[in-house]
Amino acid sequence: MVDTTTIRTRTAEPLRVPRYAGWIGKTVGSGLYRHTIGRLADSRPVRLALLAGVPLFWIAALHIGPIFQMGRISFMADYPPSPDGGSAYTLANYKLFFSDQLYFVPFLRSLVFAAVVTLSTLVVVYPVAYYVAKIVQPKNRVRALLLLLIPFWAGELIRTFSVIMLLANRGAVNVALRELGFIDRPIPMLYTSFSLSFGVIYLLALYMLLPLYSAIEKIPTQLVHAAADLGASPFQRFRRVILPLSKDGIVSGCSLVYLTSVGVFAAPLLLGGPNTVIFPEVIATLFHSSNDKWPEGAAFSMLLLAVSLTTVGLFMRVIGGRSVRLM
Numbered sequence: 001m002v003d004t005t006t007i008r009t010r011t012a013e014p015l016r017v018p019r020y021a022g023w024i025g026k027t028v029g030s031g032l033y034r035h036t037i038g039r040l041a042d043s044r045p046v047r048l049a050l051l052a053g054v055p056l057f058w059i060a061a062l063h064i065g066p067i068f069q070m071g072r073i074s075f076m077a078d079y080p081p082s083p084d085g086g087s088a089y090t091l092a093n094y095k096l097f098f099s100d101q102l103y104f105v106p107f108l109r110s111l112v113f114a115a116v117v118t119l120s121t122l123v124v125v126y127p128v129a130y131y132v133a134k135i136v137q138p139k140n141r142v143r144a145l146l147l148l149l150i151p152f153w154a155g156e157l158i159r160t161f162s163v164i165m166l167l168a169n170r171g172a173v174n175v176a177l178r179e180l181g182f183i184d185r186p187i188p189m190l191y192t193s194f195s196l197s198f199g200v201i202y203l204l205a206l207y208m209l210l211p212l213y214s215a216i217e218k219i220p221t222q223l224v225h226a227a228a229d230l231g232a233s234p235f236q237r238f239r240r241v242i243l244p245l246s247k248d249g250i251v252s253g254c255s256l257v258y259l260t261s262v263g264v265f266a267a268p269l270l271l272g273g274p275n276t277v278i279f280p281e282v283i284a285t286l287f288h289s290s291n292d293k294w295p296e297g298a299a300f301s302m303l304l305l306a307v308s309l310t311t312v313g314l315f316m317r318v319i320g321g322r323s324v325r326l327m
Contacts, residue, residue, distance in 0.1 A: 074298035093299035110279040114262035129212035163199040191273035199271040208253035215249025251320040
C-alpha cells in the first residue's frame with residue numbers, strides 16, 4: 001500500500017519520500033497536515049523531542065515528582081503547613097527512627113523478610129523457568145508460559161484471598177490432610193510468617209519468572225551438550241554453564257522481587273499476624289493516624305527507599321558485576 005517517489009535536491013542524494021494510499025495518503029497530502037504535523041516531522045530535533053517528551057514527562061511527573069515531594073515533606077516540622085507562617089524544616093523526623101526501637105525492629109524485619117522471600121522465590125521459580133525455556137518443545141513454550149501467567153491476570157486482592165482459602169483452618173490444605181488421615185485437627189497456618197511468606201512468593205513469582213525465562217532461553221543448547229560430551233555431570237553443567245549464563249536473569253529477577261517485597265502492604269495486612277508486622281505497615285499507620293504524622297511517615301518512607309535501593313545496588317555490583325543489565 002506504500003510506494004515511493006524520488007526527489008532530487010541540489011545538495012543531497014535522491015530522497016525517497018513515501019506515498020501512501022487511501023485516507024492516509026489524503027491526510028498526509030493535505031495542506032493542513034503539511035503546515036502543522038508535517039512541518040514538525042521534517043525537523044529531526046523536533047521528532048526526537050516529541051518522541052522523548054511523553055516518557056520524560058511520565059517519569060518526571062509520576063515518579064520523580066512524588067518522590068521529591070515526599071523528601072521535602074520528610075524535613076518539615078508539620079504538614080500541611082500552617083497558613084500563617086508555613087512550616088519549619090527539621091531533622092527530628094529522621095531522629096525519631098533511631099531513637100525508638102519500636103520503629104527499628106519492623107524496619108530490620110522488612111529487610112530480612114524481603115531477602116528471604118527473594119531467595120525462596122528464586123529457588124522455587126528457577127526450575128520452572130528452566131523447564132519452560134529448555135525442556136518444553138519450542139512450539140509449546142508460548143502455551144506453557146501463558147498457563148503460568150493466567151493466575152496473574154487476577155488482581156492482587158483476589159490472589160491474596162485465594163491464599164487465605166488455601167491455608168485457612170477449613171481451607172484446601174487442611175481439608176486434604178484431614179481426609180488423607182494425616183491430621184485430626186486443623187494446622188494453624190494463617191497469620192504466621194509462613195502464610196505471609198507463602199502469599200508474597202505467590203504474588204511476586206511473575207517478577208522472577210519472566211527475567212529468568214528470558215535469560216535461560218538465550219543460552220545456546222550446544223554449550224550444554226558440549227559440556228556433557230566432555231564428561232561434565234548434570235550438576236557440573238548447571239553450575240559451570242547454565243548458572244553463569246543466566247546471571248543477568250537472576251540479578252534482574254532478584255532485584256525486582258526484593259524491591260517489591262520490601263514495600264509490600266496489602267498481603268501483610270491480610271496474611272500476617274501481630275508477630276509479622278513489617279515496616280510498610282508502620283508507615284501506613286503514621287499516614288493514617290489522627291495526629292497527622294505525615295512528616296514522620298515521609299521520613300520513614302525515604303529511609304526505606306534509600307536502604308532498599310542501596311541494598312539492590314550493592315547486590316547488582318557484587319553478584320552481577322559491570323556486565324549485568326536489567327531486562
